[in-house]
Amino acid sequence: MPDVQNTISFDNTENAFSYKSDRELKRADFLFSLINYNWLTKLGTKLTPWAFRMHLPIKGIVRSSIFAQFCGGETLDECALTTEKLSRHHVETILDYGVEAKETDEEFEKTTREISKAIEFAGKNHHVPFASIKITGICAMGLLEKLHAKQPLTSEEQNAWEKTKERFHRLSKTANDNNVGLMVDAEETWIQNPINDLANAMMKEFNHDKVSVLNTFQLYRTDQLDYLKQSLEMAKAGNYILGAKLVRGAYMEKERRRAAERGEVCLIQKDKNDTDRDYDAAIEFCIDNIDRICVCIGSHNEKSNLLGAELAMKKGIPAGHPHLQFSQLLGMSDNITFNLAHAGYNVTKYVPFGPVKDVVPYLMRRAQENTSVGGMSSRELMLIRKELKRRRS
Secondary structure, three states, rough: OOOOOHHOOOOHHHHHHOOOOOOHHHHHHHHHHHHHHHHHHHHHHHHHHHHOOOOOOOOOHHHHHHHHHHHEEEEEHHOOOOHHHHHHOOOOOEEEEEOOOOOOHHHHHHHHHHHHHHHHHHHHOOOEEEEEEEEEEHHOOOHHHHHHHHOOOOOHHHHHHHHHHHHHHHHHHHHHOOOEEEEOOOOOHHHHHHHHHHHHHHHHHOOOOOEEEEEEEEEEEOOOOHHHHHHHHHHHHHHOOOOEEEEOOOHHHHHHHHHHHHHOOOOEEEOOHHHHHHHHHHHHHHHHOOOOEEEEEEEOOOHHHHHHHHHHHHHOOOOOOOOOOEEOOOOOOOOHHHHHHOOOOOEEEEOOOOOOOOHHHHHHHHHHHHOOOOHHHHHHHHHHHHHHHHOOO
């Protein structure tokens, strides 16, 4: 297999942090130093949502710290500054209106309008090829749970589901009309099937000459590699291109706890090695079928990103092939993002935006992820400090 490490080094901190000023880098150093303390992160992820519920004046602290690290801004205008800054370093943007788990029609319509505005914004900005959606932002979680369990719906619930489908169709059509890809986030296992149904229906309608809708596959699930393969067969049968964002997963502790409480079989892999095995197999499967699958390798794992680049090189797939995308979250794994971009690959940052108090659930997951994923915050800290030292020398 070709050795792409001759052209890509994830240890190159000059490339990795070229978009950050000294002040921003020092702020990141301070933030990851705090996140590195497990007990402090656990305390913060409990106290922060509580403080917002109690209307305590903490918005300024959150905005200038964890929000500034992981979010593009509160509005699209603020995000424009972030997307422009990233684009100067050949990194593009996935816009994500980071509001989720709402419950009323009024809230669902507001979220739909905001995502629609984000898609239209992206359509006018060639540095923003994608927008993202969580279906729990436009549909009640309880309804998705009933649909997943195949429980009968009341007439009111059926009406709510029809409204959800209409909202999602509206957004998918807006994405198609604006030449933007709409990425559907994966969510908890017990609500995922109706989300898959929505994504598959819209891919069948719109993913013909281009990819307007992409579904997300969480490879920390034991069934997802097989489902990815089934999804390609559905795409072939429906004569459309499969859009596939590959992630490891975001709800492991919650999933295991719920399965244990209910005495159910847990769909989460037994260990990280099994997740890594299936994730890398999914990358290989997608690249083997690059003509029929538009894949986004959404990973903070250096080995998986190198594997994607190596497999593409081996098969003669150009670094800039439109069906080969790499992505990391804003504020994390800059060593992967900017070094891949420097080597000519299509790379995006996932950039959440929205009111600070509304994106708190997202921010708390980022803090927990940096603590729970082995060595992630320590690795971030080491790279940041290496760059600070380089700049001083």
